[in-house]
Amino acid sequence: MASIAGDGMIPLSTDPFEDDKLHEECGVFGVWGATQASAMVALGLHALQHRGQEAAGIVSHDGREFHVHRAMGHVAGNFDRPDVIDRLVGSTAIGHNRYSTTGETALRNVQPLYADLASGGFAVAHNGNLSNAFTLKSELIRRGSIFQSSSDTEVIIHLVATSTFRTLLDRIIDALKQVEGAYSLICLTPEGLIACRDPLGIRPLVLGKLGESWILASETVALDIVGASFIRSIEPGELVVINDDGLKSLKPFERQNARPCIFEQVYFSRPDSFSDGLSVYQVRKSIGAELAAESPVIADMVVPVPDSGTPAAIGYAQAAGIPFELGIIRSHYVGRTFIQPGDQIRHLGVKLKHNANRAMIHGKRLVLIDDSVVRGTTSVKIVQMLRDAGAAEVHLRIASPPTTNSCYYGVDTPERSKLLAAQMDVEAMRAYIGADSLAFISIDGLYRALGEQSRKPAAPQYCDACFTGDYPTRLTDQEQCETIPQLRLVSEANA
Numbered sequence: 001m002a003s004i005a006g007d008g009m010i011p012l013s014t015d016p017f018e019d020d021k022l023h024e025e026c027g028v029f030g031v032w033g034a035t036q037a038s039a040m041v042a043l044g045l046h047a048l049q050h051r052g053q054e055a056a057g058i059v060s061h062d063g064r065e066f067h068v069h070r071a072m073g074h075v076a077g078n079f080d081r082p083d084v085i086d087r088l089v090g091s092t093a094i095g096h097n098r099y100s101t102t103g104e105t106a107l108r109n110v111q112p113l114y115a116d117l118a119s120g121g122f123a124v125a126h127n128g129n130l131s132n133a134f135t136l137k138s139e140l141i142r143r144g145s146i147f148q149s150s151s152d153t154e155v156i157i158h159l160v161a162t163s164t165f166r167t168l169l170d171r172i173i174d175a176l177k178q179v180e181g182a183y184s185l186i187c188l189t190p191e192g193l194i195a196c197r198d199p200l201g202i203r204p205l206v207l208g209k210l211g212e213s214w215i216l217a218s219e220t221v222a223l224d225i226v227g228a229s230f231i232r233s234i235e236p237g238e239l240v241v242i243n244d245d246g247l248k249s250l251k252p253f254e255r256q257n258a259r260p261c262i263f264e265q266v267y268f269s270r271p272d273s274f275s276d277g278l279s280v281y282q283v284r285k286s287i288g289a290e291l292a293a294e295s296p297v298i299a300d301m302v303v304p305v306p307d308s309g310t311p312a313a314i315g316y317a318q319a320a321g322i323p324f325e326l327g328i329i330r331s332h333y334v335g336r337t338f339i340q341p342g343d344q345i346r347h348l349g350v351k352l353k354h355n356a357n358r359a360m361i362h363g364k365r366l367v368l369i370d371d372s373v374v375r376g377t378t379s380v381k382i383v384q385m386l387r388d389a390g391a392a393e394v395h396l397r398i399a400s401p402p403t404t405n406s407c408y409y410g411v412d413t414p415e416r417s418k419l420l421a422a423q424m425d426v427e428a429m430r431a432y433i434g435a436d437s438l439a440f441i442s443i444d445g446l447y448r449a450l451g452e453q454s455r456k457p458a459a460p461q462y463c464d465a466c467f468t469g470d471y472p473t474r475l476t477d478q479e480q481c482e483t484i485p486q487l488r489l490v491s492e493a494n495a
Helices: 039-045 082-087 133-142 153-162 166-176 220-226 264-270 279-296 310-320 343-347 379-386 426-433 441-451 478-481
Strands: 002-003 026-032 055-061 066-072 092-098 112-115 120-130 182-190 194-198 207-208 213-217 229-235 239-243 246-250 301-304 328-330 354-356 363-368 393-398 437-440
Touching: 002 328, 026 039, 026 120, 026 182, 026 194, 026 426, 039 055, 039 082, 039 092, 039 213, 039 220, 055 120, 055 182, 066 082, 066 120, 092 182, 092 194, 112 153, 120 133, 120 153, 133 153, 133 478, 153 166, 166 182, 166 194, 166 239, 194 213, 213 220, 213 239, 220 229, 246 279, 279 310, 279 441, 301 310, 310 363, 328 379, 354 379, 354 441, 363 379, 379 393, 379 426, 426 437
Parallel strands: 002 066, 301 363, 363 393, 393 437
Antiparallel strands: 026 092, 026 213, 055 066, 055 092, 112 120, 120 182, 182 194, 194 239, 207 213, 207 229, 239 246, 328 354
16 A cells, blocks of 8 residues: 655746757656665656656655655655655655656656555556557556556556466566557566566666665666666666566567667757767767768857757867857756746746847857757747847757657657648748758768768667657557547547
8 A cells, every 4th residue: 555645736837948849758767775765766856857847756665565755846845855755765766757748737647656456556657658558548448447647657557457467577568568669667566676668778778776776767867866886778678677686687578679769869868878878968069060060151159059059069169160159148047837927028038048148149150059940939039039139140050850750759749730840841941940041960960970870771770750750669549540530639648
């Protein structure tokens, strides 16, 4: 049985940039065998805050009972309170940061999700998205399952609960063999921690150790913050069981060519993380260097859109021999919960987070570096802000190829009709944004920055569907949504 607590108000997002960025859905963190496991999880979630800012939760186990606390909002303010951590007792705990996609932002969807199964308590924290969740959910409901959330993660719980296999481990494997899409998940059970990465390795998951404690996390930076040593990445299709007997690794799924998400390298992961053995910071600098080689321009300075464009801008400046300058200054004190009273003030919101460094850019020809263009609304505002501050020219360079397709693997992507690159060619986009020139890194240039010769069309090394439309799994729910009009709300069921 679990004790459950947590409440909070849904934050009103008025950040003018929030709707024009791709958002990772969540981050996961787990600890086995630590004196204050929940406190360590809270620290890990702090390091993963960038992966999900709408809600957070922790579930702990003290050898007898499970203890749960979930709340809306950031980790700070919810899990830095002694009264909360003191209730999350036990030497084992898992945690989750959430950024919802479509559908309901509510406490019932906050992870880790917990349920009492025949085998005992079961909690799961999931990063990713199941592309057949709606189809599975419909069948489970028809067979009598009662869902308490609109999260696709709950489908996994019901599949485990209704599996006919005898052991909990076999039931988890049986459940995961029925799902499609992306998942890196950590399950907390009376038998120990059970973690798994999908056979394509779309979403990241790493293993670390601190003394005798085992750590699982979405990114290596979360290991750094708790002082743990990085051991290795969990391999695509690998399932690990951690308990008093140590760590056991299983490979229960059919082997496939790995396709980790390429956007982890471009934007999602923190630059001080390592992703699949590569320094994210160095990759982003290499992206900038490739961009400079592909799309040179005569200019006075290279200016990043902070903070995500900064490493690529450094790489571009170094490769092009053009000075790097902070032509835009970012305020770090404006968060997603800043409430603006009306539309007039809302339209001024661009300067709340970013402001032109007028003394530096006035009269100068700028190369402006950003990580991506989604709807394009941010780019329009940034370019106009620089012109208003006196920039002579603004040449926009993007450290990723044009985003032309939606993601169905755990990234909050607008529908295709709202993606600027899906509606316009590069010249039309340039005119819409108002830049003097516009260029994106090529897909092969992006792969070169990752240490590959080029993209292999017959066997791509990454999931790059947002750029190419080459989805590595079936999109069962999407296929049904397109053929059956009544299922157009499928995205809400998969929030």
